[in-house]
Amino acid sequence: MPILGTYLMPHPPIILPEVGQGQERRIQDTINSLNAIGKDIKEKSPSTIVIITPHGTMFNDAISMVNESSIEGDLSMFGVPEVSMKCLINQKLTGEIETLSNDENVPVVLSSKDFLETFDVKLSLDHGTLVPLYYVNKFYSDYRIVHITYAPLNDLELYQFGTIITKAIEALNENAIVIASGDLSHKLKDDGPYDYSPYGKTFDTTFVELLEKNQVRDIFSMDSKLISEAGECGFRSVLIMLGVLDGYKVQSKRHSYEGPFGVGYGVMSFSIVGKEDSKLGAIEQAISNxxxxxxxxxxxxxxxxxxxxxxxxxxxxxxxxxxxxxxxxxxxxxxxxxxxxxxxxxxxxxxxxxxxxxxxxxxxxxxxxxxxxxxxxxxxxxxxxxxxxxxxxxxxxxxxxxxxxxxxxxxxxxxxxxxxxxxxxxxxxxxxxxxxxxxxxxxxxxxxxxxxxxxxxxxxxxxxxxxx
Missing domain, CATH: 3.30.700.20 (Hypothetical protein ph0010; domain 1)
Structure with missing residues (x-):
């Protein structure tokens, strides 16, 4: 089966010991869970990791995919330039996803160094990618990536894009895993990155529970204000990931959830255990309602x-x-x-x-x-x-x-x-x-x-x- 597994992984730089300087021990359950994910990925030994991040160069009207032979970056903005990484890009799979997206009228753009320079932006590996892959690389590094930065498209377009990723993976017979990089609410505490909101904890609890129970339709029915007020950066990554899993029976596992710094960190894995009918029709109805x-x-x-x-x-x-x-x-x-x-x-x-x-x-x-x-x-x-x-x-x-x-x-x-x-x-x-x-x-x-x-x-x- 080409899709070997999918994962929700948070990306707080503080979880790295080089950044946290001991503070990372306050989210030890998250560290343990990410280590477990890294070991699981090593066991699966994918040739490609498709990673969906909120922190690459984002466009308002099109999903961005890196189209270079490689991409590199470090955590200089977090005070530790020595934490760096270079990833090879699977350009063939990237191109196939673009072709299929164009066929299905889902807006995508290929981001190269020259293209981004026209916007005065430097192509660089973002922390939304670097932090999850830091824990993968502890155990396994023989892979190329497809680097995707989501766009604020509508929920159905993001889900459809996920189904396109699967079609591309299967068309090229790639052995791939998919990582949805994202933190949950940033409003869990007054001393967090944003002001406290009662919506924060409610969003995290509801969202993680629906993912655990594979209630995909209900995720698309979630209250818009609850999502908006939560101050999250993982919801859209997950919508794409859920599209990747469309047509498959899935076994979900919550490895951990913590929020001591005022931000929700959820670690989950989703294993394919069979096939089922597409949920696309039910999702369209939920959105219509x-x-x-x-x-x-x-x-x-x-x-x-x-x-x-x-x-x-x-x-x-x-x-x-x-x-x-x-x-x-x-x-x-x-x-x-x-x-x-x-x-x-x-x-x-x-x-x-x-x-x-x-x-x-x-x-x-x-x-x-x-x-x-x-x-x-x-x-x-x-x-x-x-x-x-x-x-x-x-x-x-x-x-x-x-x-x-x-x-x-x-x-x-x-x-x-x-x-x-x-x-x-x-x-x-x-x-x-x-x-x-x-x-x-x-x-x-x-x-x-x-x-x-x-x-x-x-x-x-x-x-x-x-x-x-």
Missing amino acids: KKEQKLNNANPYVKLARESLTTYLETGKELKELPSYVTDEMEKEKRGVFVSLKKNGELRGCIGTILPTTNSIAEEIIRNAVEAGLHDPRFYEVNKDELLDIDFSVDVLGQAEPATTDQLDPKNYGVIVYNARKKGLLLPNLEGIDTVEEQLSIVLQKAGIEQDEPYELKRFEVIRHSEI
């Missing part, structure tokens, strides 16, 4: 934003009559409004007004939804085929008030900076902005105001309405 729930969202603010952009994309005309679900507040009050679009968890457009420019909140939503979809200069225009993959949110702004830096709180207050010529605004409670210093640095950059320029400061609260 999720989208139907989104369309039936009862919140009138996001419902109006979605209807506004949908109407414009389908007819080329703005929504003229207010739908019956619009509330009195939306119809009669005037406020500044921001409409934000996210596709597969990534920002796809955001446009808003600090002060009202129309006669009502409803009209502000209608206008800004179209603006966010078509006229945010950071993104190409949304097309109607994307709409079901996009989550809408609407922020209704409260009255801005003068503030000092010690009165700011990036979770609860948005911020406006301005001087005689420039102005910038940043909404509150944005992913990855956890401190006042980060908030001010970003909003000043948006405004084009230098740190040493004089400026005034205001804060404001928002009421956020969201589909997730």
